[in-house]
Structure formats: structure tokens, C-alpha cells
Amino acid sequence: MEFIFTIGQTAKKIGINIGAIRFYERKGLLEAVERDENNNRLYSDYDIGWLHFIKCLRATGMSVEEIKSYYELVKTGISTLPERTRLIEDQRKKLLEEIEVKRVQLVHLDEKLERYYRGENY
Amino acid sequence: MEFIFTIGQTAKKIGINIGAIRFYERKGLLEAVERDENNNRLYSDYDIGWLHFIKCLRATGMSVEEIKSYYELVKTGISTLPERTRLIEDQRKKLLEEIEVKRVQLVHLDEKLERYYRGENY
DNA sequence: TAATATGCTACACTTAGTGCAGGGCAAGTC
DNA sequence: GACTTGCCCTGCACTAAGTGTAGCATATTA
Numbered sequence: 242m243e244f245i246f247t248i249g250q251t252a253k254k255i256g257i258n259i260g261a262i263r264f265y266e267r268k269g270l271l272e273a274v275e276r277d278e279n280n281n282r283l284y285s286d287y288d289i290g291w292l293h294f295i296k297c298l299r300a301t302g303m304s305v306e307e308i309k310s311y312y313e314l315v316k317t318g319i320s321t322l323p324e325r326t327r328l329i330e331d332q333r334k335k336l337l338e339e340i341e342v343k344r345v346q347l348v349h350l351d352e353k354l355e356r357y358y359r360g361e362n363y
Numbered sequence: 364m365e366f367i368f369t370i371g372q373t374a375k376k377i378g379i380n381i382g383a384i385r386f387y388e389r390k391g392l393l394e395a396v397e398r399d400e401n402n403n404r405l406y407s408d409y410d411i412g413w414l415h416f417i418k419c420l421r422a423t424g425m426s427v428e429e430i431k432s433y434y435e436l437v438k439t440g441i442s443t444l445p446e447r448t449r450l451i452e453d454q455r456k457k458l459l460e461e462i463e464v465k466r467v468q469l470v471h472l473d474e475k476l477e478r479y480y481r482g483e484n485y
Numbered sequence: 486t487a488a489t490a491t492g493c494t495a496c497a498c499t500t501a502g503t504g505c506a507g508g509g510c511a512a513g514t515c
Numbered sequence: 516g517a518c519t520t521g522c523c524c525t526g527c528a529c530t531a532a533g534t535g536t537a538g539c540a541t542a543t544t545a
Contacts, residue, residue, distance in 0.1 A: 261532085263493095264534090279493085280493065301472060304532090319484050329472055329479065332472060333472045333473070336465060337469070343458060343461060343465070344462065346419055350451055357451065369522075381523090401523075403510095403522080428500090
């Protein structure tokens with residue numbers, strides 16, 4: 242009961258496009274998974290967990306290239322834990338900055354709306 | 364004293380790439396600006412203000428295509444104020460959602476870091 | 486037996502730019 | 516006068532991170 246999900250089921254479970262999964266595989270973010278007798282990909286719970294985390298990292302703004310580097314570290318083992326920690330910390334910092342930028346833009350939109358609500362044209 | 368800035372000065376003022384400005388012009392987000400006798404673009408304070416707002420809208424995640432539609436409405440005049448208000452309101456909503464997504468991802472990163480700090484490999 | 490659903494690969498296309506090649510023009514300098 | 520530097524021009528190629536499509540295979544279901 243290890244490899245149980247087709248790519249379609251996997252994509253649905255994670256909330257990601259089938260093409261994106263294949264794309265990540267091509268880019269090396271993902272080991273080439275097992276195939277059934279018809280050459281169809283099969284995903285285990287473990288694969289799905291990792292894909293889920295890929296989605297999470299992408300949502301934080303980490304690039305595919307960076308995720309790949311991170312994945313290489315994961316594969317190397319526990320010795321890379323400090324470096325991985327640093328990578329995630331960096332990403333956390335970038336994410337905080339992005340949120341801050343978005344918040345500033347929110348204020349700008351609110352100011353614009355205020356003017357529009359007062360009937361001003363600009 | 365109306366057209367005073369070269370494209371380089373303008374880009375610096377706004378904090379945007381020269382190529383991006385030309386790109387926006389090509390896409391119709393911007394009227395083709397005045398040129399000097401050597402065919403170099405010249406930007407007025409008004410142009411710079413609008414470019415600044417383009418940058419702001421882009422930072423909220425509004426697409427170039429949508430900004431173009433918005434610009435068409437601006438050009439049409441005061442009669443489009445309700446529609447423009449709706450567009451900005453929609454964008455505000457999307458932006459709030461994006462901020463929320465980022466915040467959720469921040470929590471995920473923090474959880475990951477917590478595990479890493481405890482020496483766990485995953 | 487035929488229609489429907491799902492999967493495969495390979496390739497083209499998209500968005501929002503960035504970077505580069507090849508050239509023009511003006512100012513400063515040797 | 517020639518040369519270098521610095522800005523600008525156009526047009527084209529390239530990038531990231533996918534998405535969409537064509538053409539094909541296989542499996543289930545009516």
C-alpha cells in the first residue's frame with residue numbers, strides 16, 4: 242500500500258496542476274516516481290507530502306531553482322540541517338518583506354478608494 | 364517646465380527598470396511620450412505620477428492587461444469612476460487574500476523551523 | 486463496439502519583463 | 516580632429532514558471 246495515487250489524484254489532493262507536477266519532476270525537484278505497467282506515474286504519501294511542501298515553498302516566493310538546491314541538501318542527509326535551517330530562515334525573512342510590501346500597497350489602494358468615494362477623478 | 368526628465372532619470376526616480384518603462388509604453392499602459400530633437404523620450408511630472416501608480420498596481424498583483432483596461436477607463440473620463448472604483452475594490456480584495464496566503468505560509472515556515480531547531484530532520 | 490476518462494510525450498505559447506547587439510548623438514579630453 | 520564616455524534608440528533573444536494543445540495509448544463503462 243505504498244504507491245497508490247495517480248498523477249490526477251495527486252494533483253487534486255494538493256491543489257496543483259498536473260502539468261506543474263510533471264514540470265517539477267523535469268526540473269529535478271522530485272525524483273522520477275514509480276510507474277505502473279502502463280507507464281503511468283504513481284505517487285506515495287511521501288511523494289505527496291514533499292509535493293505539498295514544494296507548493297508551500299513556492300507560495301513563499303522561493304524559486305524552483307532554490308527549492309532544487311534545498312532538495313539536494315535534504316537528500317544529502319542530516320549533516321545539512323544547519324544549511325537548510327539557514328535557507329528557510331532566509332526565505333522567512335523574504336516572505337516577511339513581501340507581506341510588508343503588500344501591506345503598503347494596500348494602504349495606497351485604500352487612499353485611492355477614499356478619493357474615489359469622495360467623487361474625485363484621480 | 365513640463366517635460367523635464369529623461370527615461371533614465373525617470374526610471375531612477377520611480378525605482379523601476381528603463382526596459383520596463385518602454386515595455387509599458389509598448390503595451391499601451393502609457394501614451395507615447397514626447398521626444399526631444401534626438402528622439403529621446405521625455406517625461407513630465409504627470410507621466411511620472413502615472414508610472415508610479417502603475418508600479419503600485421503591479422505590486423498589488425494587478426496584471427499589465429488589467430492596468431491597461433483601467434487606463435482606458437481613466438482616459439474616457441469621470442463617467443467611468445464607478446467602474447474604476449469597482450476595479451480597485453476587486454484588486455484590494457485580491458491583495459488581502461494574497462496577504463492572507465503569505466501569512467499562512469509564514470506559519471508553515473515557522474513550524475518547519477521549530478522542528479529544525481529541535482534537531483528533527485523533517 | 487463505441488464513447489469517455491485518464492494518462493503519456495513533445496512542443497508551442499504565455500506573462501512580465503531583462504539583457505544584448507548594433508547604432509546615434511553630445512560632451513569632455515588628448 | 517579623433518577618441519572615449521555616457522546616455523539614448525530599436526529590435527531581437529532569452530528567462531521563469533508554468534499552461535495548453537496535439538497526437539497517441541490504455542482502461543472503464545454504456
